[in-house]
Amino acid sequence: MVRSAVHVYLRTRPTSAGSSSLSVQQDGKTIKMLLPKNAEAGLINNQLEHLLFKYDGILPKASQETVYSTCAQDVVDHVLRGYNGTIFAYGQTGAGKTYTMSGDTQSYQQRGIVPRAIHQIFKEIDMRVDQEVVVRASYLEIYNEVMYDLLADHFDTLVPSTGASSMDGYGQSSEQYGINHRDAMGGSKKGHHKGTAVGDPYSGHFLGSSYKKDTLHVVDAEVKGLVKRVANTEEEALALFFAGESIRSTSKHALNSNSSRSHCIFTLYLETKQGSDSLGMKGLQSKLTCVDLAGSERTKKTHASGQTLKEAMFINKSLSFLEQTVNALSKASHSRGASSGGRRVLGEDGTSASSDQGNAFVPFRQSKLTSVLKDALGGNCKTVMIGNIWPEDRHLEETISTLRFASRVRQLTTNAVVNERRDPEFLVKKYERQVANLKQELAMRDALSGTSNRLSSRYGSFSEAEKQEIKRIARKMLNGETPIEDVTLHSLNYIRELFMQVKQCADEQKSELGNKHASAMLELETKLKQFGSDATKVEAASKADEGKAASDEAASAAVGESDKPSGFHVGNAPSDARPDRGAGTPVASMENQEDLADTYQDVSAPMPLDLSPALGTSMSGSIDKSTAFDLFKYEVEEGRNLSMILKERKKRLTDLRHNLRDQTMELNSGKEEIDSLTHALKNREGTKSEGDQDVVDEEQYKYMQSLKTAKRNYREVYQKVRDSQLQVQTCSRDVVAAKVDLYKRFNDWYPRTMANVVSRDELLAKMNSLSVQADEENELLDASEHFDKVEMQRIILEDPDSLAFHTAKKSLKKMTPLAKGKTLRGEKAKATMTRRMERDLALNFGLKQ
Numbered sequence: 114m115v116r117s118a119v120h121v122y123l124r125t126r127p128t129s130a131g132s133s134s135l136s137v138q139q140d141g142k143t144i145k146m147l148l149p150k151n152a153e154a155g156l157i158n159n160q161l162e163h164l165l166f167k168y169d170g171i172l173p174k175a176s177q178e179t180v181y182s183t184c185a186q187d188v189v190d191h192v193l194r195g196y197n198g199t200i201f202a203y204g205q206t207g208a209g210k211t212y213t214m215s216g217d218t219q220s221y222q223q224r225g226i227v228p229r230a231i232h233q234i235f236k237e238i239d240m241r242v243d244q245e246v247v248v249r250a251s252y253l254e255i256y257n258e259v260m261y262d263l264l265a266d267h268f269d270t271l272v273p274s275t276g277a278s279s280m281d282g283y284g285q286s287s288e289q290y291g292i293n294h295r296d297a298m299g300g301s302k303k304g305h306h307k308g309t310a311v312g313d314p315y316s317g318h319f320l321g322s323s324y325k326k327d328t329l330h331v332v333d334a335e336v337k338g339l340v341k342r343v344a345n346t347e348e349e350a351l352a353l354f355f356a357g358e359s360i361r362s363t364s365k366h367a368l369n370s371n372s373s374r375s376h377c378i379f380t381l382y383l384e385t386k387q388g389s390d391s392l393g394m395k396g397l398q399s400k401l402t403c404v405d406l407a408g409s410e411r412t413k414k415t416h417a418s419g420q421t422l423k424e425a426m427f428i429n430k431s432l433s434f435l436e437q438t439v440n441a442l443s444k445a446s447h448s449r450g451a452s453s454g455g456r457r458v459l460g461e462d463g464t465s466a467s468s469d470q471g472n473a474f475v476p477f478r479q480s481k482l483t484s485v486l487k488d489a490l491g492g493n494c495k496t497v498m499i500g501n502i503w504p505e506d507r508h509l510e511e512t513i514s515t516l517r518f519a520s521r522v523r524q525l526t527t528n529a530v531v532n533e534r535r536d537p538e539f540l541v542k543k544y545e546r547q548v549a550n551l552k553q554e555l556a557m558r559d560a561l562s563g564t565s566n567r568l569s570s571r572y573g574s575f576s577e578a579e580k581q582e583i584k585r586i587a588r589k590m591l592n593g594e595t596p597i598e599d600v601t602l603h604s605l606n607y608i609r610e611l612f613m614q615v616k617q618c619a620d621e622q623k624s625e626l627g628n629k630h631a632s633a634m635l636e637l638e639t640k641l642k643q644f645g646s647d648a649t650k651v652e653a654a655s656k657a658d659e660g661k662a663a664s665d666e667a668a669s670a671a672v673g674e675s676d677k678p679s680g681f682h683v684g685n686a687p688s689d690a691r692p693d694r695g696a697g698t699p700v701a702s703m704e705n706q707e708d709l710a711d712t713y714q715d716v717s718a719p720m721p722l723d724l725s726p727a728l729g730t731s732m733s734g735s736i737d738k739s740t741a742f743d744l745f746k747y748e749v750e751e752g753r754n755l756s757m758i759l760k761e762r763k764k765r766l767t768d769l770r771h772n773l774r775d776q777t778m779e780l781n782s783g784k785e786e787i788d789s790l791t792h793a794l795k796n797r798e799g800t801k802s803e804g805d806q807d808v809v810d811e812e813q814y815k816y817m818q819s820l821k822t823a824k825r826n827y828r829e830v831y832q833k834v835r836d837s838q839l840q841v842q843t844c845s846r847d848v849v850a851a852k853v854d855l856y857k858r859f860n861d862w863y864p865r866t867m868a869n870v871v872s873r874d875e876l877l878a879k880m881n882s883l884s885v886q887a888d889e890e891n892e893l894l895d896a897s898e899h900f901d902k903v904e905m906q907r908i909i910l911e912d913p914d915s916l917a918f919h920t921a922k923k924s925l926k927k928m929t930p931l932a933k934g935k936t937l938r939g940e941k942a943k944a945t946m947t948r949r950m951e952r953d954l955a956l957n958f959g960l961k962q
């Protein structure tokens with residue numbers, strides 16, 4: 114097992130004052146700190162003149178983009194490949210942790226690591242047409258050592274329009290677990306809201322103080338009961354994140370007007386499935402955890418009092434537990450690394466120090482934070498820490514402690530592995546099959562023992578050359594050139610390979626036939642259309658009912674006739690029920706789900722449509738195709754409709770697959786029931802004396818009846834599975850057809866619209882004139898709708914990638930109308946105060962709340 118080091122980066126907050134004590138060395142990874150020789154700066158040190166700290170990178174004056182590409186992109190990439198990843202920001206209050214993790218959530222340019230990670234994840238998922246990836250999100254807040262679910266039921270009130278409100282598929286409900294909810298306005302539902310405003314009464318925090326404790330539990334670094342919301346798109350995931358952000362607890366103090374008063378942990382869970390239901394689904398399960406820790410603070414400096422002081426005490430205490438945990442882990446790692454000749458090695462489970470250390474105790478359970486971060490600090494996770502510092506002389510002491518902590522974290526190692534998962538039912542079946550095959554193989558070996566054939570008995574897999582040879586024999590068998598009796602069957606393994614090759618040859622022949630069938634279908638369709646117009650003429654000439662009857666009869670005759678050779682029933686579907694397929698469209702030959710990816714490539718290949726981010730954002734001079742494609746999807750009615758159809762079909766496909774999976778599981782348990790009843794029946798028969806063999810006793814009768822019912826149920830479920838399989842196949846084809854349609858129409862539209870358009874402004878003007886025409890033709894938009902539309906066009910043209918961000922922001926704002934000049938937090942606080950007053954009044958009058 115390979116352990117890898119936790120990577121640590123240092124980011125400095127820009128400051129006008131600057132620091133005379135800190136300097137970054139030439140390697141860009143080492144920071145030098147000169148130690149002052151006086152007590153005024155809070156330090157007295159007579160021996161050392163300076164300290165050197167080395168990290169994986171130092172980022173002074175770095176843009177948000179640089180920070181993301183340096184520190185986070187690789188972790189997210191790993192998460193997409195099935196690893197767990199954690200990115201956490203640590204540092205004193207006001208040093209820029211929230212700015213680093215969340216960024217300025219009002220500004221796309223200044224967005225932080227979380228929105229960027231969401232974008233990277235969904236962009237990659239969009240490219241994986243052959244995989245089913247389900248993304249879920251959770252948002253946990255640890256405030257005063259109590260855990261809150263920031264995506265609990267208030268979320269439906271906050272962002273219903275995005276559709277991102279479905280809970281996870283496990284039927285988890287927050288109520289069920291008795292979670293401490295924050296309501297939409299930031300107060301604890303179960304609690305007694307106790308607001309403490311510092312300065313501006315609208316910028317204070319409002320939190321519950323009489324909440325029920327220990328309702329969320331941490332088991333093996335997993336928070337049980339936390340709601341995981343499904344996010345189908347980037348926009349939905351962003352909406353979830355923004356909704357959680359809007360109710361985080363913050364407060365104002367002397368060093369930060371918007372200081373986080375809690376540790377916030379936003380997690381994205383990815384479940385990737387690949388394979389077919391019949392062969393068993395192979396899946397990856399990974400998660401990306403983004404942690405914005407509350408900042409350590411000297412209460413003397415922040416002038417904290419009252420509630421803010423209490424919060425500061427909780428924050429400092431939990432950070433000190435974190436330090437103790439890291440210290441224990443790094444000590445263990447250090448000593449074991451030294452004794453093993455390596456650098457840093459930890460106990461495999463990451464929970465305890467090395468045995469060389471005499472199993473040193475690592476205090477993970479001391480606090481909620483360390484329990485949750487257990488994996489990130491030493492378990493199955495790829496971890497990155499960003500240390501944020503505020504490089505001013507007045508913060509020297511805090512800076513030193515951040516630098517020291519970061520150095521210790523850099524000594525930790527984790528053990529990240531790909532989290533592969535197979536459907537357990539499928540695995541059991543697979544192993545059962547393997548055991549049965551091995552038994553047969555052995556029996557065959559015994560039978561063949563002593564003969565030369567025995568030498569040919571193989572257990573390993575065949576080489577490519579051997580497979581080709583077997584395939585040649587299979588083809589000859591299929592073509593009737595070699596009689597089956599003439600084929601020497603060397604071993605069971607050989608027979609299996611031969612079967613597979615026969616199947617493959619048969620599939621190839623089937624696919625050839627399918628292509629021929631597709632062209633025949635096209636021909637048939639053309640004929641049907643022709644026939645349709647002839648029939649219309651006939652209908653016009655004759656009486657309505659007679660004409661219809663004649664037409665139906667003629668239609669079915671024609672359909673039946675052409676259909677005969679293939680054995681398919683075409684039916685009497687209206688001509689517009691089938692998507693318009695061009696002669697070269699590969700959809701017609703689509704036979705199964707595996708063809709999806711190929712088709713996607715086939716379809717996109719002839720169209721120079723590059724959706725890579727680099728092209729998508731390049732706006733120098735002319736309009737690139739990627740931008741135009743986004744425009745087509747969002748702004749042109751035809752494209753919007755097609756894109757909507759594609760989205761709906763994809764959604765339906767996902768639902769159908771889930772349904773199929775459930776039914777397959779039901780089928781499997783039905784089979785198990787039949788097996789066990791058969792077994793029981795046989796046992797019963799075996800225990801009877803010879804004379805009683807012909808008499809069915811009561812117990813036997815019971816088994817027989819149950820067996821009959823089980824078999825009947827099995828048949829019913831089996832039929833359902835077959836139907837669902839067909840539905841999935843049809844729906845897969847519909848998805849591909851919708852994709853093809855969208856690309857095809859776009860390719861028609863693109864040269865038409867882009868003719869003579871070379872610059873962004875020209876396109877904007879053209880789009881505006883088109884939309885004005887469209888508005889006039891359809892219905893007039895009101896002023897705000899028109900503004901939104903123009904704004905969307907501007908966003909798409911400037912940076913199509915930013916669309917999801919802006920739309921998610923807009924949907925959140927719509928639900929929380931803001932008064933001009935007021936912040937969301939201000940509104941939240943105001944509403945909380947109003948509610949509190951109402952509640953107090955009600956309490957005074959003895960009304961129940």
Ligand SMILES: Nc1ncnc2c1ncn2[C@@H]1O[C@H](COP(=O)(O)OP(=O)(O)OP(=O)(O)O)[C@@H](O)[C@H]1O
Pocket residue numbers: 125126127204205206207208209210211212213369371372373374406407408409501
């Ligand atoms: N790299 C940076 N570039 C621009 N502004 C920054 C940067 N880092 C921090 N800031 C600004 O400094 C202020 C404090 O930052 P932030 O709230 O992120 O600190 P914090 O470490 O999260 O503090 P706390 O622990 O109190 O929550 C914010 O106004 C933020 O915009």
